[in-house]
Amino acid sequence: xxxxxxxxxxxxxxxxxxxxxxxxxxxxxxxxxxxxxxxxxxxxxxxxxxxxxxxxxxxxxxxxxxxxxxxxxxxxxxxxxxxxxxxxxxxxxxxxxxxxxxxxxxxxxxxxxxxxxxxxxxxxxxxxxxxxxxxxxxxxxxxxxxxxxxxxxxxxxxxxxxxxxxxxxxxxxxxxxxxxxxxxxxxxxxxxxxxxxxxxxxxxxxxxxxxxxxxxxxxxxxxxxxxxxxxxxxxxxxxxxxxxxxxxxxxxxxxxxxxxxxxxxxxxxxxxxxxxxxxxxxxxxxxxxxxxxxxxxxxxxxxxxxxxxxxxxxxxxxxxxxxxxxxxxxxxxxxxxxxxxxxxxxxxxxxxxxxxxxxxxxxxxxxxxxxx
Amino acid sequence: xxxxxxxxxxxxxxxxxxxxxxxxxxxxxxxxxxxxxxxxxxxxxxxxxxxxxxxxxxxxxxxxxxxxxxxxxxxxxxxxxxxxxxxxxxxxxxxxxxxxxxxxxxxxxxxxxxxxxxxxxxxxxxxxxxxxxxxxxxxxxxxxxxxxxxxxxxxxxxxxxxxxxxxxxxxxxxxxxxxxxxxxxxxxxxxxxxxxxxxxxxxxxxxxxxxxxxxxxxxxxxxxxxxxxxxxxxxxxxxxxxxxxxxxxxxxxxxxxxxxxxxxxxxxxxxxxxxxxxxxxxxxxxxxxxxxxxxxxxxxxxxxxxxxxx
Numbered sequence: 167x168x169x170x171x172x173x174x175x176x177x178x179x180x181x182x183x184x185x186x187x188x189x190x191x192x193x194x195x196x197x198x199x200x201x202x203x204x205x206x207x208x209x210x211x212x213x214x215x216x217x218x219x220x221x222x223x224x225x226x227x228x229x230x231x232x233x234x235x236x237x238x239x240x241x242x243x244x245x246x247x248x249x250x251x252x253x254x255x256x257x258x259x260x261x262x263x264x265x266x267x268x269x270x271x272x273x274x275x276x277x278x279x280x281x282x283x284x285x286x287x288x289x290x291x292x293x294x295x296x297x298x299x300x301x302x303x304x305x306x307x308x309x310x311x312x313x314x315x316x317x318x319x320x321x322x323x324x325x326x327x328x329x330x331x332x333x334x335x336x337x338x339x340x341x342x343x344x345x346x347x348x349x350x351x352x353x354x355x356x357x358x359x360x361x362x363x364x365x366x367x368x369x370x371x372x373x374x375x376x377x378x379x380x381x382x383x384x385x386x387x388x389x390x391x392x393x394x395x396x397x398x399x400x401x402x403x404x405x406x407x408x409x410x411x412x413x414x415x416x417x418x419x420x421x422x423x424x425x426x427x428x429x430x431x432x433x434x435x436x437x438x439x440x441x442x443x444x445x446x447x448x449x450x451x452x453x454x455x456x457x458x459x460x461x462x463x464x465x466x467x468x469x470x471x472x473x474x475x476x477x478x479x480x481x482x483x484x485x486x487x488x489x490x491x492x493x494x495x496x497x498x499x500x501x502x503x504x505x506x507x508x509x510x511x512x513x514x515x516x517x518x519x520x521x522x523x524x525x526x527x528x529x530x531x532x533x534x535x536x537x538x
Numbered sequence: 539x540x541x542x543x544x545x546x547x548x549x550x551x552x553x554x555x556x557x558x559x560x561x562x563x564x565x566x567x568x569x570x571x572x573x574x575x576x577x578x579x580x581x582x583x584x585x586x587x588x589x590x591x592x593x594x595x596x597x598x599x600x601x602x603x604x605x606x607x608x609x610x611x612x613x614x615x616x617x618x619x620x621x622x623x624x625x626x627x628x629x630x631x632x633x634x635x636x637x638x639x640x641x642x643x644x645x646x647x648x649x650x651x652x653x654x655x656x657x658x659x660x661x662x663x664x665x666x667x668x669x670x671x672x673x674x675x676x677x678x679x680x681x682x683x684x685x686x687x688x689x690x691x692x693x694x695x696x697x698x699x700x701x702x703x704x705x706x707x708x709x710x711x712x713x714x715x716x717x718x719x720x721x722x723x724x725x726x727x728x729x730x731x732x733x734x735x736x737x738x739x740x741x742x743x744x745x746x747x748x749x750x751x752x753x754x755x756x757x758x759x760x761x762x763x764x765x766x767x768x769x770x771x772x773x774x775x776x777x778x779x780x781x782x783x784x785x786x787x788x789x790x791x792x793x794x795x796x797x798x799x800x801x802x803x804x805x806x807x808x809x810x811x812x813x814x815x816x817x818x819x820x821x822x823x824x825x826x827x828x829x830x831x832x833x834x835x836x837x838x839x840x841x842x843x844x845x846x847x848x
Contacts, residue, residue, distance in 0.1 A: 193565070193593040200647075201618050224563060224592035231649040238807050492596045492618045493553035493567055 168484045174198040177208045182215035201489035203408040206236030206279030236279030246285045248377035253304040262288040262368045268383040271371045276415035284343040291348040306335040386420045387433040398442035402510040404486040404503035414456040427462040440469030540582040556587040560716040565593040573632035595643045615639030651705040654801045657688030658699035660768035671768035677801035683778035686726045690833045698760040708811040712767040719753035773825045782831035794825040
């Protein structure tokens, strides 16, 4: 299996050994880290390793910039959590934080330097309309309307009918986006998740910080599976290096807990998420040296695809995940990205629906409309 | 890079051209001959960066497809970012794609500096590097005459720091030069060509979204001193009003804070360091609104105010 570019892997996995590199080498490695969405984290890790400012002239500025971005992203997320809490202060409502907000609230190590543009929450499906209305009343509006387009129409209807979240809302003052989910996978896909189970197993956030109190996060196995699903089931893999880094961190963090691996495997089995879990453990350990115990790797084998598919994925996934330097040719990555993009749609909806969806998108593109 | 045009063109073709803009090194590639010519014309006086210098920014500008290289040419900038706002431009305007591409990267990926969307010029108090230079920052809405005033000062004995982004170190609050060609639009082109002559201008670029643009090249001395920072002493908000006899209004305290904060492009992203920096500047610098009726009047106002602030 092709690995990540060696210097990028070094920056992510063992930044303390990035010493004595030439300016040329740093320029390329920093570009790759930026493009892979992990530069803020790398900057923080290089500082922790010591002597960051002395590496080579000119580098420190770019690293400081990236570090500040990461810090600010967390301030923004915290403030958003505070504001959203305020909307629902008088309601008995279970709000589960997802993705970046959850990593921050639960103190998962991958939160350092992690850039989040949106905040994601999960609520029970029968609360969805109330939650949406409460946010609209409190200063959020449809993201489409905010951009001066009319809300509603095909995209809006598509979201409400077929997606696991409502169309994104944006705060009028702060321009921050919130995605309200009622489950973690589109109900149309080959695999769906049991939302009642997810909510039932969610755990309260334990924190001294007021803005985090009262929220819930998914239990460890579900939190991990959600990231996995996002990358290998629902997403298009291309550009998803940051997600695999998240998973690698969670493997290290949760992996210490007693019977985490047994629970994870069992949970994936029950929820039908064995296949994406197989991919995650396979590629996180192969590309980023994630500390997956052999027993877990072995146990996940039975979720694996038939051999030809596995060989194909082994060829495509590393190519689609690895950023390519602007001045180097990237045909392999382009083709891998395209194929995996098609795969992501194939998994998301039944064939007839996919055909209809792509036809509508194509028709609108011909008509010169911008499509999502 | 002027001395070695053939080598620069080869490096552009191979995406290996590295040049210095103030504290930054940019690596550029383009295979589009017209852009190579415009680039050499406008950036010919810039210092090249050696192989042992870190590249802060990377940018490619190329035709969107093979077809569009020859037939109704369209080019697009690519900095390798997923969320970049670059749009294809007609081949004739390819230098705009490069300018916008670089500016966008500097404006969004340089949070080691507190950045203001403003013009800056500075005057050296002596030839010695140890003596600090004194800077004036010109902020305000686009169309208010910022660029024209910056250009006027840059060619009347001041050192050009920026026409687009003022870069401030948040520790020592010094401004760093970011000398880029000044893009002049429509009527202001004629005013400045009459004043400075044809040879310091690029060819005209017609039918851009802002009308006609000509780039005013950076004075050689400003490029030579491109590494030398300056201390900010004066902040002005110029406003051209036809026939105005001239009017100066001073701003202090919270009002000055709000105006300078409004001129910053990344104070939200910086948070605390930006707040502290602007607070300190409000206590240390003078802030004026300038209403002026001619460029010479505005230049005199700035020079007099700078004299008073000493």
